[in-house]
Amino acid sequence: xxxxxxxxxxxxxxxxxxxxxxxxxxxxxxxxxxxxxxxxxxxxxxxxxxxxxxxxxxxxxxxxxxxxxxxxxxxxxxxxxxxxxxxxxxxxxxxxxxxxxxxxxxxxxxxxxxxxxxxxxxxxxxxxxxxxxxxxxxxxxxxxxxxxxxxxxxxxxxxxxxxxxxxxxxxxxxxxxxxxxxxxxxxxxxxxxxxxxxxxxxxxxxxxxxxxxxxxxxxxxxxxxxxxxxxxxxxxxxxxxxxxxxxxxxxxxxxxxxxxxxxxxxxxxxxxxxxxxxxxxxxxxxxxxxxxxxxxxxxxxxxxxxxxxxxxxxxxxxxxxxxxxxxxxxxxxxxxxxxxxxxxxxxxxxxxxxxxxxxxxxxxxxxxxxxxxxxxxxxxxxxxxxxxxxxxxxxxxxxxxxxxxxxxxxxxxxxxxxxxxxxxxxxxxxxxxxxxxxxxxxxxxxxxxxxxxxxxxxxxxxxxxxxxxxxxxxxxxxxxxxxxxxxxxxxxxxxxxxxxxxxxx
Amino acid sequence: xxxxxxxxxxxxxxxxxxxxxxxxxxxxxxxxxxxxxxxxxxxxxxxxxxxxxxxxxxxxxxxxxxxxxxxxxxxxxxxxxxxxxxxxxxxxxxxxxxxxxxxxxxxxxxxxxxxxxxxxxxxxxxxxxxxxxxxxxxxxxxxxxxxxxxxxxxxxxxxxxxxxxxxxxxxxxxxxxxxxxxxxxxxxxxxxxxxxxxxxxxxxxxxxxxxxxxxxxxxxxxxxxxxxxxxxxxxxxxxxxxxxxxxxxxxxxxxxxxxxxxxxxxxxxxxxxxxxxxxxxxxxxxxxxxxxxxxxxxxxxxxxxxxxxxxxxxxxxxxxxxxxxxxxx
Numbered sequence: 001x002x003x004x005x006x007x008x009x010x011x012x013x014x015x016x017x018x019x020x021x022x023x024x025x026x027x028x029x030x031x032x033x034x035x036x037x038x039x040x041x042x043x044x045x046x047x048x049x050x051x052x053x054x055x056x057x058x059x060x061x062x063x064x065x066x067x068x069x070x071x072x073x074x075x076x077x078x079x080x081x082x083x084x085x086x087x088x089x090x091x092x093x094x095x096x097x098x099x100x101x102x103x104x105x106x107x108x109x110x111x112x113x114x115x116x117x118x119x120x121x122x123x124x125x126x127x128x129x130x131x132x133x134x135x136x137x138x139x140x141x142x143x144x145x146x147x148x149x150x151x152x153x154x155x156x157x158x159x160x161x162x163x164x165x166x167x168x169x170x171x172x173x174x175x176x177x178x179x180x181x182x183x184x185x186x187x188x189x190x191x192x193x194x195x196x197x198x199x200x201x202x203x204x205x206x207x208x209x210x211x212x213x214x215x216x217x218x219x220x221x222x223x224x225x226x227x228x229x230x231x232x233x234x235x236x237x238x239x240x241x242x243x244x245x246x247x248x249x250x251x252x253x254x255x256x257x258x259x260x261x262x263x264x265x266x267x268x269x270x271x272x273x274x275x276x277x278x279x280x281x282x283x284x285x286x287x288x289x290x291x292x293x294x295x296x297x298x299x300x301x302x303x304x305x306x307x308x309x310x311x312x313x314x315x316x317x318x319x320x321x322x323x324x325x326x327x328x329x330x331x332x333x334x335x336x337x338x339x340x341x342x343x344x345x346x347x348x349x350x351x352x353x354x355x356x357x358x359x360x361x362x363x364x365x366x367x368x369x370x371x372x373x374x375x376x377x378x379x380x381x382x383x384x385x386x387x388x389x390x391x392x393x394x395x396x397x398x399x400x401x402x403x404x405x406x407x408x409x410x411x412x413x414x415x416x417x418x419x420x421x422x423x424x425x426x427x428x429x430x431x432x433x434x435x436x437x438x439x440x441x442x443x444x445x446x447x448x449x450x451x452x453x454x455x456x457x458x459x460x461x462x463x464x465x466x467x468x469x470x471x472x473x474x475x476x477x478x479x480x481x482x483x484x485x486x487x488x489x490x491x492x493x494x495x496x497x498x499x500x501x502x503x504x505x
Numbered sequence: 506x507x508x509x510x511x512x513x514x515x516x517x518x519x520x521x522x523x524x525x526x527x528x529x530x531x532x533x534x535x536x537x538x539x540x541x542x543x544x545x546x547x548x549x550x551x552x553x554x555x556x557x558x559x560x561x562x563x564x565x566x567x568x569x570x571x572x573x574x575x576x577x578x579x580x581x582x583x584x585x586x587x588x589x590x591x592x593x594x595x596x597x598x599x600x601x602x603x604x605x606x607x608x609x610x611x612x613x614x615x616x617x618x619x620x621x622x623x624x625x626x627x628x629x630x631x632x633x634x635x636x637x638x639x640x641x642x643x644x645x646x647x648x649x650x651x652x653x654x655x656x657x658x659x660x661x662x663x664x665x666x667x668x669x670x671x672x673x674x675x676x677x678x679x680x681x682x683x684x685x686x687x688x689x690x691x692x693x694x695x696x697x698x699x700x701x702x703x704x705x706x707x708x709x710x711x712x713x714x715x716x717x718x719x720x721x722x723x724x725x726x727x728x729x730x731x732x733x734x735x736x737x738x739x740x741x742x743x744x745x746x747x748x749x750x751x752x753x754x755x756x757x758x759x760x761x762x763x764x765x766x767x768x769x770x771x772x773x774x775x776x777x778x779x780x781x782x783x784x785x786x787x788x789x790x791x792x793x794x795x796x797x798x799x800x801x802x803x804x805x806x807x808x809x810x811x812x813x814x815x816x817x818x819x820x821x822x823x824x825x826x827x828x829x830x831x832x833x834x
Binding site for chain 1: 547548549550551568569629633634635636637638639659661662664777778779780781782783784793794795796797798799800801
């Protein structure tokens with residue numbers, strides 16, 4: 001009996017293993033590459049792959065079209081003259097039939113493809129500094145491939161895209177979207193009603209093999225209602241503790257990793273008249289940013305992630321503890337924090353008046369632009385082994401006026417070449433795991449290592465963990481907490497926000 | 506009733522485009538906003554399911570909105586009082602036929618030509634308090650150099666709310682006479698708002714001065730002479746002769762400044778933002794965040810309608826009375 005069951009189970013297992021290979025052996029739905037071997041000719045290949053020996057013009061046209069974007073594909077001048085070793089492209093049956101329907105032997109130019117032309121309107125909030133330079137790097141990669149396309153750089157300034165989103169949404173509702181626009185990867189996409197206004201990108205992810213090059217934790221974050229809605233170009237880390245090396249050296253201190261160490265270090269610094277933790281809260285979101293890192297550092301990766309999926313309720317005791325930690329942390333910050341933005345607070349470190357600062361890793365690029373070198377970094381207290389991530393991605397709106405150009409843009413965004421051109425300038429790491437570390441500076445190299453081995457959890461303030469209305473409620477609750485210090489009341493408000501978002505019961 | 510001659514038809518045709526445009530783009534959109542505020546459209550996707558006044562219920566229960574209303578009232582009262590007082594004072598000074606009156610009049614009036622955004626940025630720098638570690642900046646630095654260091658304070662960064670605490674004598678008295686609900690910070694004064702009042706007053710008091718100066722020049726010198734002959738002192742002349750005659754001007758100034766201050770947005774955005782603990786938050790800012798950050802369009806529309814009602818309460822009686830006066834004349 002047992003043996004019989006075993007054989008049934010193993011039979012099922014074998015069948016299950018066979019299944020994917022059976023599927024991939026079927027005629028490719030999306031076309032495929034083919035390398036010419038001896039004794040091939042086009043109508044023979046057309047008969048073999050498309051079931052129609054008269055379909056050879058479709059193969060010739062598809063290959064020549066590919067050649068325009070990627071010179072590694074052959075250019076077939078003469079259908080009767082192909083050489084072994086040439087790389088050609090065999091379209092899907094549907095594509096071939098569509099081509100044959102419009103094929104006219106009197107118009108041979110149809111066989112040589114048409115270079116991409118027209119416009120590509122890219123909407124982002126990257127207006128200045130390394131962000132703008134990185135975007136230009138992406139544009140350069142795109143233009144090298146599609147020289148006929150005119151790129152329109154439609155930017156809207158404003159921190160973290162708060163203003164940008166208010167500009168893009170009415171255009172989506174009005175049916176007049178840009179060809180592609182920037183959005184934070186993760187649940188921020190809910191704010192755009194993607195089923196109504198965006199195209200799912202599952203096919204593009206499959207065709208470009210993106211599922212193999214992004215970490216599994218990131219793929220989970222990217223999916224909303226079972227689909228991908230954006231191609232991520234970069235990764236930023238939220239939970240970084242920046243510190244001034246000389247202050248720590250003078251005081252004989254080491255950067256804290258646990259909460260106990262943090263309190264000890266902060267007390268020692270305070271006694272010396274140095275601001276232990278520099279903070280700026282004038283933008284309205286910075287306090288929430290620090291609190292999300294406190295939350296991850298107090299609850300741990302699994303519970304923190306659970307808070308955003310409903311697996312852990314906000315009434316949990318670790319949230320209480322996180323609020324207590326944050327409250328105590330606020331007793332160590334500079335008094336003028338409401339007048340400063342995060343970079344304004346950074347001047348405390350530059351001027352050796354403040355010792356530490358918790359902020360995302362765009363701080364690294366800002367420090368460099370200020371010619372400040374005397375800084376080190378560590379995960380914020382309690383978050384060793386946790387990578388609180390945020391990511392910028394690009395989407396494909398339905399009704400994009402230049403859809404083909406936009407699809408090509410998304411391919412560039414997901415490609416190794418595109419991400420390597422963008423990220424060293426932007427000061428972020430690749431979402432792909434196969435970028436060349438030599439292109440990146442010292443901080444980013446360390447972040448790349450952590451990205452590969454740490455537990456990846458989503459940032460809330462930067463749109464990855466929660467829908468936008470929940471982010472606003474979270475931010476508002478923390479803004480009030482900074483002055484009220486009301487732990488119980490704030491925890492109730494946080495739980496209510498979770499219920500309102502439909503995640504908690 | 507005049508007959509329908511060609512002149513009349515021509516006149517109607519001339520004003521028709523603007524009447525239509527205003528009907529659609531002002532009153533039509535006000536109506537649409539009012540309608541949206543009664544629906545369930547709290548996602549990006551429009552959803553016109555009728556929910557009655559539920560958005561308004563949520564709104565008035567929202568702690569941030571309660572704070573916003575408090576801040577607006579505090580701002581409006583302080584801003585009106587300061588602008589009227591300073592504007593009147595400047596007008597009286599200039600009315601003394603001083604030398605270089607034109608020059609001073611221009612100096613006082615110029616701030617009004619600047620946009621609130623510029624005012625906000627400049628006053629943000631001026632009132633940035635600095636810190637003990639980094640040193641004082643702006644006005645605080647000035648005070649320090651003048652030996653008035655004890656006057657330094659956090660300006661718009663100070664989240665203190667002054668209110669009648671229930672444990673004080675006054676608080677207990679209020680509770681005894683059934684006004685205990687007043688003894689919370691929801692009925693207090695957010696001191697950070699004072700910085701905004703300073704900036705807004707700096708900008709608008711010159712305008713009030715111009716209004717009052719015109720009014721003062723319109724008072725016949727004979728009236729003052731007559732009062733002096735009757736033995737009135739200069740203070741009495743202002744109290745019993747000038748001020749009553751200036752009442753229409755005061756009313757006009759209150760209306761104009763009042764609707765600016767109730768709707769204030771640009772100054773807050775440029776100068777302080779909503780502030781920590783929402784110490785400088787205002788309804789217009791909350792409306793923007795609710796609508797475009799939270800995608801709660803119906804909720805945002807309800808804030809807009811509340812703002813409209815507040816301004817209407819101020820302006821409609823004025824319009825009504827001035828229209829009646831015009832008809833009478």
